[in-house]
Amino acid sequence: MSCLVIGHTRGIGAALVKIFDTEPAHKKVIGCSKSNGFDMTVDTHRRSIIDHAKNCDTVILNAFSDEEKYAQHEMLCDLFRAFENQCKTIVVISSNSADTWKKKMRRYPSYKKLIDHTARQMAHLNTPCRVINIRPGYTATTRISADKHAKAMSPESLALAIRRIIELPSDIRPTEVTLVPEIHHGRNNKNT
Numbered sequence: 106m107s108c109l110v111i112g113h114t115r116g117i118g119a120a121l122v123k124i125f126d127t128e129p130a131h132k133k134v135i136g137c138s139k140s141n142g143f144d145m146t147v148d149t150h151r152r153s154i155i156d157h158a159k160n161c162d163t164v165i166l167n168a169f170s171d172e173e174k175y176a177q178h179e180m181l182c183d184l185f186r187a188f189e190n191q192c193k194t195i196v197v198i199s200s201n202s203a204d205t206w207k208k209k210m211r212r213y214p215s216y217k218k219l220i221d222h223t224a225r226q227m228a229h230l231n232t233p234c235r236v237i238n239i240r241p242g243y244t245a246t247t248r249i250s251a252d253k254h255a256k257a258m259s260p261e262s263l264a265l266a267i268r269r270i271i272e273l274p275s276d277i278r279p280t281e282v283t284l285v286p287e288i289h290h291g292r293n294n295k296n297t
Contacts, residue, residue: 109157110167112198151180154180155183163271164184165196174212174213177216177220196238199217199240201242245257
């Protein structure tokens with residue numbers, strides 16, 4: 106099995122590469138990010154990413170562009186159009202922010218809600234290509250302030266959970282999974 110991680114440079118993406126790269130069942134892990142010349146905001150780069158995904162069983166779309174807010178959505182649509190009739194798994198990393206952000210209007214949750222809706226539509230088409238939408242809550246990355254890291258999931262724990270979701274038996278087709286940090290002391294057993 107081989108895996109392509111789009112947005113692999115740091116945070117969740119780097120943890121995904123590490124967790125899949127150390128798993129014996131995975132023969133090869135490929136990373137595509139701006140850092141190595143794959144900018145999903147550019148149409149020709151998206152096509153190049155799809156070319157890299159052709160020989161992968163699993164594609165994880167973790168990248169989100171702060172400059173081009175719809176780029177993750179466009180990449181998801183391009184991936185699905187390319188592989189909807191193939192036995193592949195596309196995992197898109199969204200967010201539960203649309204459910205939890207209150208007190209002021211924020212655009213980021215709206216962009217992630219678009220991902221949620223699109224991934225749900227794709228999953229319910231029941232094509233050979235399965236689409237899994239992972240909606241993490243606070244994760245200890247540079248996207249949240251350091252003072253919130255103590256109550257956040259570690260990227261490594263999240264990567265392990267994502268791998269386990271992907272590896273569910275073939276007669277189970279997960280479509281959307283929301284993961285939130287365990288904040289009750291004494292019950293936070295990371296990486297077990």
